[in-house]
Amino acid sequence: MEKNPVVITEINEMKKISRKLKKEGKSIGFVPTMGYLHEGHKSLIRCSIKENDITVISIFVNPKQFSPNEDLDKYPRDFERDLEICRKEKVDYVFYPTFEEMYPENFQTYVIVEELTKNLCGAYRKGHFKGVTTVVMKLFNIVNPDNAYFGKKDYQQYKVIQRMVKDLNMDVNVVGCPLIREKDGLALSSRNKYLSEEERKSALSLSKSLFYAKELFKNGERNVENLKKEMSEMILNYPEVKEIQYIEIVNPETLKPKETAEEGDIIALAVYVGNTRLIDNIQL
């Protein structure tokens, strides 16, 4: 049976409800999103529903995590479609605030995680993680969840949020959920919508090169430079690939680049396919 989720647009209303639920002893699972939900989000929602009495998702395209030159304006939005998905997935509450509700006049407080945001996407998307940690801190304080679910597609984001929660002694349990792929390997992302048919084919370069590197690793290759070189050559063979922004092999906890690859390390990359920036990663 489907279920109509309650849509909440005001912070105080969301706070009131979450406090009431906690008083009643209910556990709250939380899935923060920027909307335009796909199978990746659905897998987070399903995790949350399984592990908690109540599931809240937020839909908020957070301008503070986009740089001026990024795709804020064209970021895909379709609230009715999202709501339909929430209905089918039996989400209890959808928190859907406006910009003005989240960032009223004179807003000026930010949360920053310093070390973990220095490389990978943090090195290229200036201010991105500052926007992410700030909005997630706000959402955690508003929704008051026991468990919050993040996809490992954004592996760095997941580790940064986990660090923030630990460093600031917050009570939320940050759960990292597996990256979800299309059948052909493409990591799910709302940004895949930007891709033309031809670009969609070249977008496979990310996952294919990751699978290939993992294969090389399994066969004994440990040299990071060699692995990166093999990946890079494979990727640049795809016609619509415009630029490899980075390929890094990092420690899964510190996110610091390795020279010699070890089991458990993360290979992460960002590639421009046409004008679309795509990311992907795999654990060795």
Next chain:
Amino acid sequence: MEKNPVVITEINEMKKISRKLKKEGKSIGFVPTMGYLHEGHKSLIRCSIKENDITVISIFVNPKQFSPNEDLDKYPRDFERDLEICRKEKVDYVFYPTFEEMYPENFQTYVIVEELTKNLCGAYRKGHFKGVTTVVMKLFNIVNPDNAYFGKKDYQQYKVIQRMVKDLNMDVNVVGCPLIREKDGLALSSRNKYLSEEERKSALSLSKSLFYAKELFKNGERNVENLKKEMSEMILNYPEVKEIQYIEIVNPETLKPKETAEEGDIIALAVYVGNTRLIDNIQL
């Protein structure tokens, strides 16, 4: 009757206790301090005890709010004396963590309030408010208070914390309590301990000049430059005054400098008496 406060050194223990108290429906009042308690702290404690079921104070000299050139090492400490005061004041819990407990290895998350920290003490004590907001965020998350008490002696700190709580949607009510003075006008501060007998006399320059400016204001003077000039001349007449760091007349909410003084504005100043940096303020 005196009461032995419970001393807690571990974060998890403090969290467990505060969560239990909240579950029992008890309200928690919180007074964060750096110890070396004086009448100013006592007035905060008394406020908290009056307005809450349970009062928690923290004693933690937070290195992150001291610049490398500041007085961290010589900052006065006397835990037994502080505990005796807590006993007399009937504090319920004293949270007294170590540095390692608050900032374990790899700690790297900070809270920053951007606009309100730009002038007054923020302009001179680089990184100070970043340290303050970060530790207060941690303490709030650990102690989980309904009400938190701050002295208006540190007026900028009070406004910065209030802003942080509002911007990040925290549930704490931030209460500003009146600045407490010695009979002769000197604002109470743990740092007054640094003053020699002669310096103690010159330390009166801060309060005397504030009272004088308020008097001039009452008599019609509105020009900020004139008021600052009068104050400055008065202060520099005291022999042990080494330097006026700043005298500002600011809006009580934005803390932005005014050109024309109005009722409600704050006059704030920082003065070096000998090697000791003292601050004080008054509301017009």
